[in-house]
Each structure stands twice: as structure tokens, then as C-alpha cells.
Amino acid sequence: MQSLGSIRRSFAPWTDPQAKPYIVFDNVTKRFGDFTAVDNLSLSIYEREFFALLGASGCGKSTLLRMLAGFEEPTSGRILIDGQDLRGTPPYKRPVNMMFQSYALFPHMTVEKNIAFGLKQEGMPADQIEARVTEMLKLVKLEQFAKRKPHQLSGGQRQRVALARSVAKRPKVLLLDEPLGALDKKLREETQFELMDLQQSLGLTFVVVTHDQEEAMTMADRIAILDKGQVMQVATPAEIYEAPGSRFVANFVGNVNLFEGEVVAREENGARIRGATGAEIRVENAGAAAAGNSVVFAIRPEKIRVSSRRPDESRLNAMEGEVYDIAYLGDMTIYHVKLADGQVVKASALNSSRVTEDPLTWDDRAWISFQPDAGVVLTQ
Numbered sequence: 001m002q003s004l005g006s007i008r009r010s011f012a013p014w015t016d017p018q019a020k021p022y023i024v025f026d027n028v029t030k031r032f033g034d035f036t037a038v039d040n041l042s043l044s045i046y047e048r049e050f051f052a053l054l055g056a057s058g059c060g061k062s063t064l065l066r067m068l069a070g071f072e073e074p075t076s077g078r079i080l081i082d083g084q085d086l087r088g089t090p091p092y093k094r095p096v097n098m099m100f101q102s103y104a105l106f107p108h109m110t111v112e113k114n115i116a117f118g119l120k121q122e123g124m125p126a127d128q129i130e131a132r133v134t135e136m137l138k139l140v141k142l143e144q145f146a147k148r149k150p151h152q153l154s155g156g157q158r159q160r161v162a163l164a165r166s167v168a169k170r171p172k173v174l175l176l177d178e179p180l181g182a183l184d185k186k187l188r189e190e191t192q193f194e195l196m197d198l199q200q201s202l203g204l205t206f207v208v209v210t211h212d213q214e215e216a217m218t219m220a221d222r223i224a225i226l227d228k229g230q231v232m233q234v235a236t237p238a239e240i241y242e243a244p245g246s247r248f249v250a251n252f253v254g255n256v257n258l259f260e261g262e263v264v265a266r267e268e269n270g271a272r273i274r275g276a277t278g279a280e281i282r283v284e285n286a287g288a289a290a291a292g293n294s295v296v297f298a299i300r301p302e303k304i305r306v307s308s309r310r311p312d313e314s315r316l317n318a319m320e321g322e323v324y325d326i327a328y329l330g331d332m333t334i335y336h337v338k339l340a341d342g343q344v345v346k347a348s349a350l351n352s353s354r355v356t357e358d359p360l361t362w363d364d365r366a367w368i369s370f371q372p373d374a375g376v377v378l379t380q
Helices: 061-069 111-121 126-139 155-168 185-202 213-219 237-242 247-252
Strands: 023-032 035-045 050-054 076-081 096-099 173-177 205-210 222-227 230-235 257-267 270-274 280-283 294-299 305-307 317-328 332-339 344-350 365-370 376-378
Touching (some): 061 096, 061 205, 111 126, 126 155, 222 237, 230 237, 230 247, 257 280, 305 344, 332 365
Antiparallel strands (some): 023 035, 222 230, 270 280, 294 376, 305 365, 317 365
């Protein structure tokens, strides 16, 4: 079986029918007055999984996290951890800890005292607290900052203190609400990989809420795409990107070109799709789409090639248009090509060399082309 995209690690308990989920949202609904934040949602998360809840503001992702933490109770449905129904269980008795976006560090305490605070509250002996704090400081590479206070630290360092404090109590599940939102772009990218390494070394279950697609795609084993309190798709990052289950998911994650059309014929697993102007697209995998169905063909910009001449290869899908816009981004160039029917197609080309063999500029006639297996047929 061929894989969609690269494999981050072999961990995939959701593919084993015998594996039992560690966290279960069972037909959960949460209403605030007349507003339904979470709508009859069911979701399973496995032990040691790095799971991301991804969606726009107001989609219900933070409400899910707060219900899991115990700060909100479901209006209906059940939330279970390790088979135990959490209804009525206060936050401090749940095997979870939550790291807030604001970090919520105590400004009058040093780094080591911030990390030790929860352990002291639990009544852990002083010598064990000292050993645990030392372990946490080493884990997040902040040993030399132990005596500093939060205002003497950078944003990235404060984030790591909050993380160390959150995992010091060894929760079974760590909940992270937009954990990297306060960091600049470069530090955020570095911290994503640090979080991944930390999660695997600790063997904890991480559930992260984010609206940042790149963040979710980088860190998570699986992603749940949410919209209006409902799950639109749950899959690995590669599956979400390469095989979106709907037009909404295709549009939400990354850039995509959508071609409206009708299936005019099935060819084994593939099909021929005719657009409004009569142009046909041959696809190798049409899923369950039947002849006569109205469908959308979705294809990512990097799967499309742009050239000044029609490609010779007969099996390629090819369409002629005009270069409408160009964006040079250094590592790649983005072309916007307007087709005869007025649709503007995005195509990206990797700038692997310093010179361009087939230079194109605004208003040039150009051909876009792509392989029959380059996109996906969507029926919803």
C-alpha cells in the first residue's frame, strides 16, 4: 500500500481495530443559552497520541478542551478518559493538566518556584520536589535560568517554563490551548519540534488547540478539522492534505484549485470529468462518484506544472490560459493562470536553480498540466 505523504512515525493505534481509545467524546453537545458551541460530536484520541483540534475561531475547539479539563460540563453526552466517565469530576481530580495561551506564570516567583508550585500543593516531599524541578529544568533546557523571574525571560523561555510546570505533575494528558500563539514565527517553528520531541520522550498524550494549519500539520499525529461545533474530518496530516474528505476541508487546509464538473464516464477506478466549458479532466481515482454525478476536482498548486508550450505527454491533463499574476517567494514562484472560462488556477514551481529555463511573465500565453493521479474527486 502506498502512503500519502511522508510518515512522521510508525505510531498509528487508530488503524488497529483492537486498540481502545484513551479519550472518548461520546455524542457531546455543549450549549451556551441559544448558541450551540459543540454539536453532538464524537471523537476518539489514543494514549501517547499528539492530537490537534484545528479550526477557525468559534468552531468549538477551545470549548472541547475546557470540557476535557473540567472547566465546563457537557449539556449532553459523555467524556471518558481511560473508560471513566468524567461528569461531575472537578478539574483537580482529573488526570489532565492544561497549559494556557497566556502561560499564567506567577510573576513574583522564580522559574524553579513556578515549576514547583503544583507539586507543593499536592504535598510532595521537599527532596522529591527538588529532584523533579531539576529534571524539568533540564528537559526544557532552562537550568541556568532557575533563579530568574518571568519578566526576566523571553517569550520562548516563559513558554518553556509554563510547559515544565504543566508536565511536572506527570499528568496522563496535557492540554495545550494555542501554546505557541505568543511567539514570533522563527521561534514558533523551532518550538514545534521541541514540543514533538518532549511529547515522545515523556510518553504523554497531548491534545493541542490551534487555528494555525502549519502548526497542526507539523506537530500532530492526527488532526480533527472542526466547523460550527462538528467534526468535518479526522486524519493524519498527509491524509488531510492529500485526500481531503470534503470541499470545506480542501479549502481550509493549504491552497487548492477546485474544478466544478460532471462525471461523464467511469474508467475502472478513474473517471472523465467534463467542466462547464466542455474541457475534460481524466482522473485515476474517482472514489464512489458515479456517471452523471456533479463533483469537484481538487488539486494542490504544487501538483500543477506551468510552461510556455503544450506538454508532449499524452496522458497529462493540459489547459491553455494566460499568466494573470506572478509572486516570487525565493524558494518558489506562484503563478496565477487565467483559463478560457475565466477560472484562475494557482500553480507553484520550486526554484531549484538560480536561472529559469522557461521564463514566463505577465500576459504570456501558458499551459498548465497535471497527472491524472495528482488530485482528488470530491462529492460533498
